[in-house]
Amino acid sequence: MSSLTERIAESNLRLKEWCNQPVNNEPRAHTWIHEIKLNFIKTWQINPREYHAHTPTIAWTSQDIPPPWKPTIRDCVDNFITGDRYRDKLIDILNFPASLLHPELYLPERPDKVELLSEPLQGWHIRWIKALCDDCEYSLFNGDIDLMDEDLNDNLLSLLEEDTTVRKELCGKGLQILDKVMNEQTLNEGDYVEMCNIFKELYN
Numbered sequence: 271m272s273s274l275t276e277r278i279a280e281s282n283l284r285l286k287e288w289c290n291q292p293v294n295n296e297p298r299a300h301t302w303i304h305e306i307k308l309n310f311i312k313t314w315q316i317n318p319r320e321y322h323a324h325t326p327t328i329a330w331t332s333q334d335i336p337p338p339w340k341p342t343i344r345d346c347v348d349n350f351i352t353g354d355r356y357r358d359k360l361i362d363i364l365n366f367p368a369s370l371l372h373p374e375l376y377l378p379e380r381p382d383k384v385e386l387l388s389e390p391l392q393g394w395h396i397r398w399i400k401a402l403c404d405d406c407e408y409s410l411f412n413g414d415i416d417l418m419d420e421d422l423n424d425n426l427l428s429l430l431e432e433d434t435t436v437r438k439e440l441c442g443k444g445l446q447i448l449d450k451v452m453n454e455q456t457l458n459e460g461d462y463v464e465m466c467n468i469f470k471e472l473y474n
Contacts, residue, residue, distance in 0.1 A: 281362075282362075282366065282367060282370055283370070285359060285362055285363065285366065286366070286370060288302060288359065289301065289302050289303035289306075289363065289402060289406060290302075290303065290406045293305050293352065301403075301406055302355070302356060303363075303399065303402045303403050303406050304403055304406070305352055305356075306346070306356055306360070306363070306399055307396070307399045307400055307402075307403050309346050309347075309349070309350045309352070309353070310346050310391070310395065310396045310399050311396060312349075312350075313341045313345045313346045313349060313391060314330060314336075314337060314341065314391060314393075314396055315329040315330045315331070315337075316329060316330070317330075317337065317338075317339045318339070318345070318349055319339065332393075333393050333396075333397075334393045335393075336390060336391065336392065336393070340390060341390070341391040342387065342388055342389060342390055342391055343360065343364075343384070343386075343387045343388070343389055343390075343391055343395065344387040344388055345391065346360070346391065347360065347387065357387075360387065361384050361385070361386075361387065363399070363402065364380075364384040364395060364398060364399075365383055365384055366402065371401065371402070371405045372405050375401060375404050375405055376401070376404075377398075377401050378394050378397035378398055378401060379394065380394060380398060381394065443464070
C-alpha cells in the first residue's frame with residue numbers, strides 16, 4: 271500500500287495532467303489551465319454588475335490593488351459556464367507545489383495558502399495561474415521536440431537501412447558480373463556498362 275506522501279504526489283500529478291487537457295474536442299481548443307486564467311482575468315478586470323455585452327466596459331488595470339467590487343475566488347467559478355468543471359480543483363491548483371513545475375520558470379511569491387473559495391481574489395492568484403500556463407506551454411513544446419527527435423531518428427535509421435540494402439544489392443550484381451568475366455575470359459559491352467553504373471551508384 272502506498273504511503274500518504276506517495277498518494278499526495280500521485281494526486282498532484284493527476285491534477286497537472288488535467289490542467290493540460292483541452293477544454294473540448296475542437297482542434298484548436300485551449301487547455302483547462304488557460305480557461306481558468308481567462309476567467310480569473312475577466313473576474314479581476316471587469317465589474318460583473320456593470321458589464322453589458324454591447325456596452326464598452328472600463329477594465330481594472332492594476333495588477334496588485336484589488337478592484338473596488340471586491341471579487342472573490344468563488345466569482346471565478348460562479349460567473350462562468352465552465353466553472354463547475356474546475357470548482358473542486360481550484361484550491362488545489364492555487365496551492366499546487368512549485369517543486370513540480372519546471373525549474374526555469376519564474377514563479378510569483380505566494381504569501382498565503384488558499385483555504386476557501388470565499389477568500390478575496392488577489393493579484394498573486396492570477397500570476398500563479400499564469401505561471402501554471404507557462405509550465406503547460408513549456409511541457410507541450412518539449413513534448414513536440416521529443417516527438418520530432420523520435421521521428422528524425424526513425425527516419426535516419428530507415429534511410430541507413432535502405433542505403434545498406436541498396437549497396438549490398440549493387441555489390442552482389444558486381445560480383446556476378448566479375449564471376450561471369452572470369453569464367454568466359456571476356457567482358458562484353460553490356461557488362462562493362464553495367465559495371466560502370468554500379469561503380470557510380472556506390473560512389474554516390
